[in-house]
Amino acid sequence: MKIRSVELTNFRKFVGTFRVDCIGDNVNVLVGRNELGKSTLLEAINAAIFEKAKSTAAHVKAFRHLANQTVPEVKLAFDVDGKSWLIHKRFAGQAGKAMLSCSDQRLFEDEAAEAELQRLLGFSGGRSGGEPGIWGTLWVQQGQSFGDVELNEQAQRTMQGCLEAQVGLVTGGTRGQKIPKAVRDALDALRGARGPRGRFKDAVDKLSDAKQQVIDLEAKRQAVFQFMEDLGRNKHDLKQELDGWDENAHRLELEGERTKRTVAVTRAAEVGSARSAAKLALERATQARKLVDDRVKAVEELRPLEASLSELGAQNDAALAAQADAQVAVSKGEAKLADLRIKTTQNAERTRKLERVRNVVTLSAEATQHQHVIDTSAALELERQHLGEMIGAIAATDEGVTRIEEAVTECAAADAAMSAVATTVSFAVHDDARDSILVDGNAIAASASSMPIMGKTTVAIARVGTITIEPQIKNRGALLARREAAVQEMKDALQAAGVESLAAARAATAQRKEHVRRLSDIGKELARLVPGDKSKKLAPGLDALRSHLSELRGRLKVDMKACELTEIPAESALARDIQENLDDGARLEAEIKTADAEMAGPADVLLQAEKKLRQVRERMAGLNGTIESKKADLAASRTSGSDEQLASAAEALEREAVVADTLLIEKEREEGESLEAIDARIKRLERAASNHHQSIASLSNEVTRLTALIEANEGAGVEEMLLGAEAERDRLTNTIAEFHEEADVLQLLLDTLETAEGEAKTRYLAPVVSRVEPYLKMLLPGSNIVLDENLQIAALQRSGQREDFEVLSGGTKEQLAVLTRLAFAELLLGQGRPATVILDDALAFSDDERIESMFDVLMRAGENVQIIVLTCRKRLFTRLGASPLEIRAAS
């Protein structure tokens, strides 16, 4: 079909008659500003073909001019199958008129014209007007070009008819289309993506419940059977327990055992007694035997001890000889040392004397000083002067007494030391001869006496001559010096105290203490006048000072007297004397050290000899003690019995022990079963009875319990319920298997149908796709278009990537939609059907580059298909190169 001209009279906005003619075979473009009436032109073309002239429909009535409402008319000239046609319609409702004339002179009016038009252009008619069908797709109204190519049912049928004519029958027709849906519905009702549905799911759910019920009932069934088995066993056990027990026999047996126990207790006491007796006898015999053994042992022990004592006696004699030899050497040294020490003593005496003189000088100085103080307070001192003098007159003090006591003690100690080592000379002479004997010129005190001698002593015997005894005493010199020093000290102490004896000193001291006590009372008053001097133990107070002075003077007087001084010597002369005396002392000390060193060797030998002697004597004394002690023990022991008596007693006791043991064995043999064994048996029998009674009670309880449990469960008929549950489970299992099979069958059927249908559609879409592809290459090289079974664009494939149509840009969508329309038109033409493409304001969204490509596409398509482009974009579309059209007022 090719449209040649369109003429509108009083149509919509057009008042009067306007024409567009000279429409060419290929691409035509009508450029006009907005509101020119381009869309109205398309509407008029539609109206001429599809709207019935007599239509009273509202949208047909709307063709009238808005203002003048005159009858609109449209004339459309077109060529089909090599003939020229003109359709002229006046839209006047019931008075409307349609006329179709053909170049072959045929003329059709009104309904005939409408029918012929339908036949020519292949659309179906309705009561009010035709269904545009595929024309609705090819003629794109303003604002609709960019969407997908939507084919209504009629248009689809047209295209399918067209395609099937080309590729053969591929679909199953109307019924064929419904089958996959029905199968899918059936399958969906049965099984979804997430598993079974509907009745199938119900069955699966119920099977799960049924299986659980079977498990529960099976467990319950087993439990009841277990109760039955347990009950049977318990009854059997109970019967055995009762059958195997004789209460009376058990009681008698227990009583018998208790009687046995009483007898056993008595026997056990007898055995215990016998055991004690045997034990005692054994102990006594053992003790007696031990006494015998000890005595023999003691006698035997004495013999080696006495031999050792004898040996020690010999050793003692040897040691005494060695001691005598050493003593001689030591005595020589000691004589020398004694001389030196006498000199040292004299020097010391001189030292002490000089010290006293120095004290006197010091006292004198102090007294002089104190006198000055006392003179100042003479009045105060007067009262106590006398007392002070009296105290001062008594030289004896506590210290003096102590000194005298110590000197007395030392003298006694020195005497004792001397007498310890002195050689004792004993005399035994007739009384009438006593006067004939003089010891150191003195007569002996008694006819029989003994005297110790330390030094060389001469015993003169009238008419006989003299015997000189010179004891060799070690340290004799030192001992003598000690005694002399002690005697001298005592003399000095007595002298210092101004007394003759210790007793006089003690009495004088006591007197003096009394004076001091009295002086102290007065001193408290003098303290206020005289501060006292702690360093000199001088109490505060004038009295004290006076006393002190008097004391000093008293002492000075005594000291001067003692020192035999008439006047106080000069201090320098005194110092010289003291120094000389000290020098002498040092010299003597050095000489003593030398003499000591010389005597060290002999003294050590003597010491060793004495040590040896002492050791021997100590051992002898110890051994002697042991021997004496043992002898004493033995003697004491023998007083209680002789050795023979002792042995005899032991044997008697041993015999007694044997007798006691024999008696014990006999008792033990007679004892019989032990008490422990009988007790254990009694305990066992008692426990057995207790166990028996407990067992009876326990089994009876269990029987009662199990019987109750069974009776409680049996009414339910667990096994019968189980049979029912198992039947239900089996039924459901079968049902589910059937559902599975049905679903598998439906799935296979659906898969097979869909595969076949998909293949068929691919085949029948191929002609459309093959017509789109050349244009697509021009527009988007390397791309493919994907159409769905409804001939709609599903996607675009670029570089192997699929892009769904919906996500493409508006421009691309519009371009693809135009291409597809061109392909449809070509396909229709190829099948000898009329097709013209009209695009009203299409490609509005295309960019400059793309629109150039689209122009190329349109021009190429225009070689086969008549294309009419309506646009307001004059400048742009001048590049299309299409034949220009104009709307002109008819002349």
Added chain:
Amino acid sequence: MKFIHSSDLQIGKAFGYFVPEVANILQDARQAVVRTLGEAAVEAGATAVLIAGDIFEKQQMSQQTLGRAIENMRSFSTVQWHLMPGNHDHVRESGLWDRLARSQLPANVSLHVRPGAVQIADDDGAPVFLLPAPLRFTSSVDDLTAYMNDDPTPEGAIRIGMAHGSIQGFGSEGDASNYVAPTRADEAGLVYLAMGDWHRQIKVNDRCWYSGTPEPDQFKLPPNAVTSLCNGGSALLVEVNRSRMVPSVTPILTGRHQWHRIERTLTEDSQINSLETQLRALNSDLSELVIDLRVEGVLSLSGRKAFEEQIVQGVGTAFRAMRFDDSGLALNPTEQDLDDIDRAGFVRVAADRLRLIAADASNGARAHTAAQALKRLYVEHLRQGARS
């Protein structure tokens, strides 16, 4: 003395392969047969009914099931019921029989749970002794009837044995166990040995019979069967006397339902009509029938459709129940079948493909599915055609 000999009532048995409604009816029939036995006894003038084991299906039955059976027995006051445990309801401590014994049993119901001769009647001065051999376990190695040889009864007494198990060396039905010597009746001086366990009625010898189950419960045909009628459905009326003559044994029908097992091979669509005729001829009242129908062979799609309509949806619905197995029935779609579906188009392509898969014997399961799919497609296509 006349008595009815029956066994294997197995009251409470479930029938899992039928829908619950049918299964309930079949279960109910097993209860009802007690009354049938009672009525038969009364009608024949029999004074006792001996049930040789398996009165109940299991040990733990509901009170309703037990009570109903016993109450049915009670109602026949002139008839003494002698019940003995079998392998399904064997004796066990505190089990079903203890429970029955504890219940208020009617005087006309006797339980025989221990071996040993028990006098059950006096037949004109001759004491009648029953020697039961109850089962204490599901299966026993020993011949429990052995004791009957030595168990004394008074001179002139009529000795009737009752046992449950398999007669040794006599056939081999099912899992044979609890063997009984075939010569037991003679050896033990029994005038009659009433056997239970086998559901088929069998005469072992003149003095030893299996009564079979009084109500059929399985699709099992007797050996060398000439009809499709399955085992069970009858009891025995037995008359004995002191003369030790061969007892008079008469089968009596008791079953409410008749069970048939029918196997047919269909190779032509026309055979469907003959099958339908055969089924309809089985009984005047088809609702008394329980059918196990197994068909094999090959049918076209149209034949299969006719089979469904005439047999499954037709006569099949008249039966009390029908178990149907068509796993051996293959489909062989003809060209006409396929043309009926469509002459061209993708549906026809799919049909052709399914036919190819269905014909591929190398994958039986898939071939079967494909055949079913093809059948479905055929039906669906016709259905859509009918709608459009």
